[in-house]
Amino acid sequence: MAFSVAVAGASGYAGGELLRLLAGHPEFEVRTVTANSNAGHPLIDVQPHLRSLAHLTLVDTTPETLSGHEVVFLALPHGKSGELTAHLNADTLVVDCGADHRLQSEEDWAAFYGGDYYGAWAYGVPELPTGSGRLRDLLRSARRIAAPGCNASTVALALAPGIRAGVIDETDLVAVLAVGPSGAGKSLKLPNLASEILGSANPYAVGGTHRHIPEIQQSLRFAGAENPTISFTPIIVPMARGILSTATARLVPGTSAAAVRAAWEDTYADEPFVHVLPPGHFPRTADVLGANTALIGLAVDEAAGRVVTITAVDNLVKGTAGAALQSANIALGLPQTLGLTTNGVAP
Template structure:
């Protein structure tokens, strides 16, 4: 069966990655491509690598141009999805790649995003306990943030197996500037980024912090507290998340941890546990809907150390959107997705 999909925000990085993946999907054909300021231009002006769609005219992002599709992907700035989604019918599968529908607590949304909460949709991280059942045949999907995806997958087996206490979780995460979208800002100029690593939103103010804690609760943590420090690094795509937490029992060994991760991820198509002693690299995940994971114990401090690498635009956004769309449509979860990275 073929489904017709529209992509709103098609000229941005996430929109472009969505279109790249959809062009390879055997069950989905690309319908309208829309944007705001770039409406009226040709898609090839923004994404010359998308040769089959280069001559498509970018339409305005409104309910009229998004109507008539089986699926609508929203790759819009935070705060813009709610209004558009509310005007789409209940029979349309709407997949929101922004943050508008991720948080369950309206108060936390208002605290971190400073606007009205648009509501909560099924959360698009299938690897969470019980989440595939919630995503199956749903008509609304909220795609996770790229940083929470990496940190959650790094910590999930340790939480579900009861190996760590989540009252003191520390996440230090290196991320590429493409995660911030295509907006023009001095911070993201090549002359500012090249040869430099820069922390930002330090001190618990990053908007992905409550999402990380929400995910740990979904894994079984009672009252998690996450200290999250992101760093902007000079690479185009990728995330490397280093996560640490206190062990629940000082007798837990690195072998215990590795065995728990093997058990948790044995059947996961899009999570790859590396051989013991081999650590994730962002270059290995480039263009792939895959997370590379490794974990061990620091016996000196009695802490777990877990590291995850993902492509922020693939498993971190567009790949996750397609993965969840497959579940909602009743397709094989892996349809149209690859775990094979591009190197060098």
């Protein structure tokens, strides 16, 4: 008997990806899909790629339409989840794909987002190491889960092993990400137009202003950092989805290349969705398109004294909807891999 599911924000890209994954999940049944301006329309008119869900019609996003389901996924703009979830039953599993419940620091929330602060939920990156285990442990009994920011979780997964093992300098981290524009959603702004992005690489949020920075720092603190700092620069490139993160860190002097590799491989040895590639191998985003996989390539640049990690993630899957689904699986006692694939759609 499948769990009954509602998806709020079903007309957006994250909502659409949630639905694509849920449609292939054997233990979830999508009963309700909600939207804002598109309420009243058939889902298929707004998400024409979701043929198997052609029977669904979008309804308004309200506590009433969302109530009565065992699982509610929220894929709403930032600032919209907090008020809504107060009205949902405490026993309902609620997974928020927005930022509203990610940050444990109200100060960080105020500095990078602003507006009302609704508190942090269990953070939906199961593989992230903590002092005593993995974040997965906190998800097992959770009924409120915050799915991660796509860029934040990618960089955190990339660097956490080095922090955990004490082989990199937490104050000398640099991450540059090539990212597809779908992370910006369907926002009708000039920089999101195809003509602006095709044939060009476009930076944004340069110089320490990106909202995912405190989220990365929080994750690295989970892994053992005290006061990590990171230079973080995202570059929009002409691919619809995908993140390729180049995250480098200064090597703690005296650390061997073997110790570095061991740190990463040990951290993710048992993880089905995070793979450290063999020496000399580095991932492409095409390798993870549509998959819930994070692939990490690792090199030690002796001359520069730095560890270099290359991490490929599908921002809509492992970065958002897949992370949400994997976390929901864990919270509900299902196999965490259910309804998710490790195989990318390439080429």
